[in-house]
Amino acid sequence: MTETFHSDATLTSWGRVVRERHDVARPRFGDEVSRIVQTLSADSPGLAVGLRRSYGDSNLNPDGRLIDMTGVDRIIFFDRRTGVMRAEAGVSLSQALQVLVPAGWFLPTTPGTRFVTLGGAVANDVHGKNHHAAGAFGASVTRLKLLRTDGGSQELAPGDPLFHATVGGLGLTGIIAWVEFRATPIPSAYLDGEDTSFTRVEDYFDIAAEKRKSFQHTMAWVDCSTQGTKLGRGIFSSANWAAYGDLAPHSEQSRRNVPLDAPDFTLNALTVRAFNSVRHELKRMRHGPYRTHYDPFLYPLDGIAHWNRLYGAKGFYQYQCVLPPATAHAGVSELLKTIVASGQGSPLAVLKDFGPNAPVGMLSFPMEGTTLALDFRNQEERTLRLMADLDRIVADAGGRLYPAKDGRMPAAMFQSGFPKWQDFCAYVDPGLSSAFWRRVSG
Amino acid sequence: MDGSLGYAPMQADLKQAQASNRVIILGALSAIAMAAARIYAREGAALVLVARNEARLDALAADLYARGAANVVVAAMDLEAEARNAGEHLAAWSSPMGGLDHIHLVYGYLGSQLEATASQAELSRIVTSNFTSAVHWCEAAANILRRQKHGTLVAVSSVAGDRGRQSNYAYGAAKGGLALYVQGIAHSLAGTGARAVAVKPGFVDTPMTDGLKKGGPMWASADQIGQALRRAADKGGPIQYSPGKWRIVMAMIRAVPAFVFHKTRL
Numbered sequence: 001m002t003e004t005f006h007s008d009a010t011l012t013s014w015g016r017v018v019r020e021r022h023d024v025a026r027p028r029f030g031d032e033v034s035r036i037v038q039t040l041s042a043d044s045p046g047l048a049v050g051l052r053r054s055y056g057d058s059n060l061n062p063d064g065r066l067i068d069m070t071g072v073d074r075i076i077f078f079d080r081r082t083g084v085m086r087a088e089a090g091v092s093l094s095q096a097l098q099v100l101v102p103a104g105w106f107l108p109t110t111p112g113t114r115f116v117t118l119g120g121a122v123a124n125d126v127h128g129k130n131h132h133a134a135g136a137f138g139a140s141v142t143r144l145k146l147l148r149t150d151g152g153s154q155e156l157a158p159g160d161p162l163f164h165a166t167v168g169g170l171g172l173t174g175i176i177a178w179v180e181f182r183a184t185p186i187p188s189a190y191l192d193g194e195d196t197s198f199t200r201v202e203d204y205f206d207i208a209a210e211k212r213k214s215f216q217h218t219m220a221w222v223d224c225s226t227q228g229t230k231l232g233r234g235i236f237s238s239a240n241w242a243a244y245g246d247l248a249p250h251s252e253q254s255r256r257n258v259p260l261d262a263p264d265f266t267l268n269a270l271t272v273r274a275f276n277s278v279r280h281e282l283k284r285m286r287h288g289p290y291r292t293h294y295d296p297f298l299y300p301l302d303g304i305a306h307w308n309r310l311y312g313a314k315g316f317y318q319y320q321c322v323l324p325p326a327t328a329h330a331g332v333s334e335l336l337k338t339i340v341a342s343g344q345g346s347p348l349a350v351l352k353d354f355g356p357n358a359p360v361g362m363l364s365f366p367m368e369g370t371t372l373a374l375d376f377r378n379q380e381e382r383t384l385r386l387m388a389d390l391d392r393i394v395a396d397a398g399g400r401l402y403p404a405k406d407g408r409m410p411a412a413m414f415q416s417g418f419p420k421w422q423d424f425c426a427y428v429d430p431g432l433s434s435a436f437w438r439r440v441s442g
Numbered sequence: 443m444d445g446s447l448g449y450a451p452m453q454a455d456l457k458q459a460q461a462s463n464r465v466i467i468l469g470a471l472s473a474i475a476m477a478a479a480r481i482y483a484r485e486g487a488a489l490v491l492v493a494r495n496e497a498r499l500d501a502l503a504a505d506l507y508a509r510g511a512a513n514v515v516v517a518a519m520d521l522e523a524e525a526r527n528a529g530e531h532l533a534a535w536s537s538p539m540g541g542l543d544h545i546h547l548v549y550g551y552l553g554s555q556l557e558a559t560a561s562q563a564e565l566s567r568i569v570t571s572n573f574t575s576a577v578h579w580c581e582a583a584a585n586i587l588r589r590q591k592h593g594t595l596v597a598v599s600s601v602a603g604d605r606g607r608q609s610n611y612a613y614g615a616a617k618g619g620l621a622l623y624v625q626g627i628a629h630s631l632a633g634t635g636a637r638a639v640a641v642k643p644g645f646v647d648t649p650m651t652d653g654l655k656k657g658g659p660m661w662a663s664a665d666q667i668g669q670a671l672r673r674a675a676d677k678g679g680p681i682q683y684s685p686g687k688w689r690i691v692m693a694m695i696r697a698v699p700a701f702v703f704h705k706t707r708l
Contacts, residue, residue, distance in 0.1 A: 006652055026649060028473070029498050071473075071649075074505035085508075098484075099508055 005065055014308055015055035016315030017378050017407055018435070020062035028071035030088065030177060033147065036067055037175050037431075040149040045433035048175045050117030051092060054124065055318045056407025058170050058436035067175065069119055075099060076178060083183035084142065089119030089176045094252065094302075101249040105183035106241075106294070108140030114250070114299050118179040124404040125168035125364040129217040129239075129298065132355030136366045138167035139357065140181045146174035149431025153177070158360070165427035168361025170403055172428045172437055188245030191217065191297050194238060194289045201232025201333055201351075205370070208353045211238045217297075219352045224336065224345040224374060232336050234351070242291055250295035311377050317407060319387055320365075320373035322354060323399040328370035331397035335372055335390055342386045349374035362420040362427075365402045373405070384408060403436060414440035461488035461512035463675075464539040466532065468492050468521055468579055469549025473648040474598065476502060477668025478546060483511040490535045492517045493549070521549050525575035528582035541590055544675040545583045547576055547597040550617070552650050558612040565612055572616035577623045580638075584627045587636035594675045595638040597624045601683065603642065604692040607708050617642075621681060628680035639674040640681050643667045644688040660691075 005023035012019050027033045040046040046065035060066075072090040079085075083105045087096060093107055094114035100106055109128040116126060125138040134140070146166055147153045156163035166173045196211075198204055204220055211218050215238035222234035301307050308316070323331040332351065339345040349372060356368045376383045391413050394401065400417025401409050415421055425441065462485040467475050470491035482489055483506040491499050491506075496518035503514040517535065524531060536542040551571035558565040580597055587593045602610055603618025621640035628638040645651065645661045662685055670684035683689040 004652070026652060028649060029495075029501065031497065074501050075508035076501075076504055078508040099510075 011060070011066070012052075012315070013055060013057060013059050013407070014053045015317055015378075015407055016308060016311070016313075017317065018057055018060055018062070018315075020060065022061060022063070023065045024068050025065070026068045026071050030072065033067070033069070033072055033175060033177060034153070037147045037149055038151050040065065040431040042430040045431050046149075047432055047434050048089070048119060048171050050090060050120035051115045053113055053116050053120070054404040055316075056403075056405060056436065057439070058124075058403050058406065058434055059120075060435045061433060062435055064433065069117060069175075072177075073117075078103075080105075083185060084180060085183060086143070086178055086180035087118055088178050089117060089122075091118050092116065093118070093121065094250070098249050098252070100183050101186070101189050101294075102247050104185060104187075104247055106186045107137075108182060108184050109134045109137055110298055112299065113302055115302065118181075119171070119176040122167055122176055122179055123169060123171040125359070125361045125366070126404070127354065127366045129219045129352065131357070131366055132212045132218070132353060133216045134184065135355070135357035136168075136360065136364055137181075138360035138364065140184075141167065141179060141360075142182055143180040145177040147177050148174045148429050150429075162427055164360060165362050165424055168359070168364035169424065169427070170363065170434065170437065172432050172434065174429050174432070186241050186247075188242045189247050189249065190242040190245040190291050190293055191239040192242045192289060192291055193217075193240075193297060196236045196238075197234070198236060199233045201234075201336060202329065204232065204234065204236065204332075204351055205329055207236045208351075208370075211236065212353060212355070214238075214240075216240050219350060222336070222349045222351050222372075223347065224340055224349050225347050231340060232333065239292075239297060245291075248293075250293070250299070311375070314378040314380075316378050317376045317383060317387065318373060318405040319376060319390060320371060320402040320405040321390070321394045321399050322365065322367055322369050322371040322402075323394065323397045324367065324369040327397035327399070331393060331399065332370055332372055334393050338386070338389055338393065339374070342389075344376050344379065344383060344386055346375040346377075362424040363403070363418050365400070365404070367400075369399070371402075373402075403440075406436065409440065411440045411442050461486060461539075463487040463543040464536065464541060466490040466492065466535055466542060466545045468545070468547045470502065470516075471495060471498050472548050472550075472650070473664035474643070474646065474667045474671065475546065475548040477665045478548070478671040479506055479668075480509055481668060481672045483507075483509040486510055486512050488513040488515075488539055490515045490517065490539075492519060492521060492531075492535075494518060494520055521579065522570050522575040525578035528579045529585065532579075532582050532586055536586060542583075542586055542593050544594050544596065545586075546671055546675070547579055547583075547595070548671070550576075550598060550600075552610075552613055555608070555610045555612055568612045569616050572613060573619045573623075576620050580620075580624060580627060584631065584636075584638065587631060587638075588634060591635045593636050595624065595627065595636075596671055596674045597621075597638075597640050598671070599624070599640040599642045599681075601642050601644050601688050601692050605696050605703075609708060625680045638680060639678060641667075641670055641674050641684050642681065642688065642692075643670070643684045644691070 005025045008024050009021050010019040011022040025036050047061045048067045048069050049059045050069055052059050069090040072088045074088045076086040080103045093116050109130050111126040121137045125136045127136040143157050145155050196207055217239040220234050220236040222232055352371050354366045465482050465487050469475055471493040489511055499516035503516050506514050553568040558568055583595045599621035600617040602614035603621050624638050624640040646667050647656050647661050648664050667684055674682050
């Protein structure tokens, strides 16, 4: 049963713009995965997917096959002395934390949701608020096992070219069977944080340069609803692990849920309200230092199940770019101006500086500079036109877009942003493909 | 940090003495059983996992260790074929643990009614897996619990056992019979301190039901049913629906008169 593919007529990614038929297999054990992988071929390519938190189409393969790896979710070993964990690709970061935290360890880095599988974390070389201190996820991967559709399999370690193609390789170099990574020790499950408000986006850069010297975790919320002199006002938040406190992991239960698509007419109000609640909490925290459990600090939206439904039935796009240090000041200001003028952006955007750590993967998104991320409700032509305008600013600034967030970038944009993409092509498994890859490699 | 690797360093009997519960799971590789086993692992239980595929059991055992299980023993066997030796097997697994707190019977076989109608082999397999072999394991477990005067047997039945329907009456009759059997065991254990529970899940999103159209309010996840099994081991009556709303749904379905029911294709 678990080795057969079943048709799903309306499978979507997190952004929910594309709803297409896929044939999906749901293996639960390694031996099932090995057999399924060998049924894939260039004539009928497939793709392994995890919790499908990538927003666009890098995790979709319309009218083709998907291997849902979330059932392959066993921890193979965890060494409490060294913090090394080896686990099957379908283990979520959330599950891994349940084991790591009580033993005094944490993920080396984490994206803003813990509902990401280890396989997905590697395939997208995900980054987090501590990028300037820890690099992206791939920097802590010590080993992984890759299954190829020709029946071959190999264990890969840093230094092996196929390893560097697989980290950030969007699942195209083979099926990741398991991942071994080095966790980071934590003294408690709590963070000591502080918030600094800024009134102009220019000030963000000064604060970021200062705070990164003394804080492991940094990021900023930027208000995208104000224009003119208040353009780019925001709150810079920074934190370090607290030296005292217990090692209680997060609760796996969502506190709130969005049970249905928000209907279009209430959409904006609801969206604004949801984000305002985040903003409100930030305001409350603004006065002086605070202590917080890692869960609300690192995963503010994980408490609301299916928050993506707030954008309604047509779904939404996320736009995330990174600009190199030399062009980031001017580029970010111009991006924000364009977004605010369009009136289409989400009320809040995220700004974060990446450190100079060399990317581990050939297609890793993070590079030294400043990254900006925000959502756009899908208003079709109008939204696509705006994002094309933003593309020009990003390309002129020598920046690039994050494939995990993307569902529309043109091939030229991808190819100019990721100069190693042609080297990468040599490592692609011909039995694997995605909608994203077919678009950008053309 | 205690510096232990999760595996070997502690003495096995010492670990079992510290276990929160001593648990045997029959059919440990089903999605529901694995969900329940992870809850036990977090609690620090000692577990005996029984199913057919040894390599998969070993993978599951490593996972449960990492998640906090005090001890994990695996036994690869065909539970249907070994049902007549159930007593010896249960004794062999429970005596090193010094007893048994919870035993879960989770294995089963959905099969196909259409095939069962045409093939004696399929019909036998459905009945043997879900009823004949299962009651042997249940009776052997009941004997241990009766002697111990404590502990719980939890067997997975199904809402399909509440009314015979053209689409799956072989499976339904076997699972319904199992629930009756366990209800009888619960009666026989009354007053001893030991308990028996038949859990009746509704639609569950597991590999067993792949191919059906899923989703919507009547579908539960394997994790939800796993939690229900764990809870049933601690409290509740001898027949537990999971999720609980199925008790009402099935009461209504049982109440539909035949002349109406026969017009449906349920």
